[in-house]
Amino acid sequence: MPKKIPADYLVFDDDEDTLKQYNINVKIKGYDCNPIHINPTNFLDPSTGEFDEKGFKDEIILKTQGKNITLVLSDWNMSLPNIFGWDIISMSISAKDKLKDKQFLIYSSDIKNASKYILEKISNEVCKKPNSIDDLSLNNFVSNILDLKIKFWKRDGTQYDEIITLLKKESKTISNIVLNSILSLEKKEVVNFGNANFDGKTISEIFNNPEENGIGLYFVKELMDLSLAHYTKINDDVS
Incomplete structure (x- = not known):
């Protein structure tokens, strides 16, 4: 379902x-x-x-x-x-x-x-x-x-x-x-992301801290880039 x-x-x-x-x-x-x-x-x-x-x-x-x-x-x-x-x-x-x-x-x-x-x-x-x-x-x-x-x-x-x-x-x-997908994990802590701006912080802290304006969008971009790189490598291996 x-x-x-x-x-x-x-x-x-x-x-x-x-x-x-x-x-x-x-x-x-x-x-x-x-x-x-x-x-x-x-x-x-x-x-x-x-x-x-x-x-x-x-x-x-x-x-x-x-x-x-x-x-x-x-x-x-x-x-x-x-x-x-x-x-x-x-x-x-x-x-x-x-x-x-x-x-x-x-x-x-x-x-x-x-x-x-x-x-x-x-x-x-x-x-x-x-x-x-x-x-x-x-x-x-x-x-x-x-x-x-x-x-x-x-x-x-x-x-x-x-x-x-x-x-x-x-x-x-x-x-x-x-x-929606990211905010559903608001209490989860980011670990091993490889970026000091995100590691050790919860999703909520990344998106809701007014002193870090724009860092949430930066996180989404980094996450998408990493995900796409990961899955395209898998696809390349399969082909």
């Missing part, structure tokens, strides 16, 4: 029934679909109305550790004061920078409100702050929204079909398959 392809995806929703619904409605033959649900309203202090952003980010880091997130989903309207789907996505990227390269899907029962919010933010930045758009180095809304892969969808039941489509598309890429 071939091993299923992992498809881990992150879900931000204030409906506690969310996890059950995704497990029922998002199934793909040959894939192990794993929704990781975080309820942002759990980080709202009801007595003060303040949102615990640090606690929320810590939860994201904890629940996604050692997992290759394929897709990020967020409800647009949750029981949070002045915090919408875009803000949730922004905070999630701030917590884990690697998420910015993922596909995002924002859904809402009234998708027009989400679209209106985005358009008003762009209009405000471009029309009322025209000088800011000329400085591409600024961390502004327009540059951020253009840099991300975001889709909007109506929460009417059809979002599950779109999620399945996106999961299949994103999970079957070579990069995701390689990362």
Whole structure:
């Protein structure tokens, strides 16, 4: 029996029934679909109305550790004061920078409100702050929204079909398959690799240490080079 392809995806929703619904409605033959649900309203202090952003980010880091997130989903309207789907996505990227390269899907029962919010933010930045758009180095809304892969969808039941489509598309890429295989061994220690940058470290340390930015990709390249060299030698011997 071939091993299923992992498809881990992150879900931000204030409906506690969310996890059950995704497990029922998002199934793909040959894939192990794993929704990781975080309820942002759990980080709202009801007595003060303040949102615990640090606690929320810590939860994201904890629940996604050692997992290759394929897709990020967020409800647009949750029981949070002045915090919408875009803000949730922004905070999630701030917590884990690697998420910015993922596909995002924002859904809402009234998708027009989400679209209106985005358009008003762009209009405000471009029309009322025209000088800011000329400085591409600024961390502004327009540059951020253009840099991300975001889709909007109506929460009417059809979002599950779109999620399945996106999961299949994103999970079957070579990069995701390689990362899933490597990250599944996150606690394993690398030995006898022949490279002091990797020997004696766990897979998790190689990929998650912020002080070693880029070393994870370097490890993948070295691993692929060694593997290909090994198997091509075997093939040469056989022929």
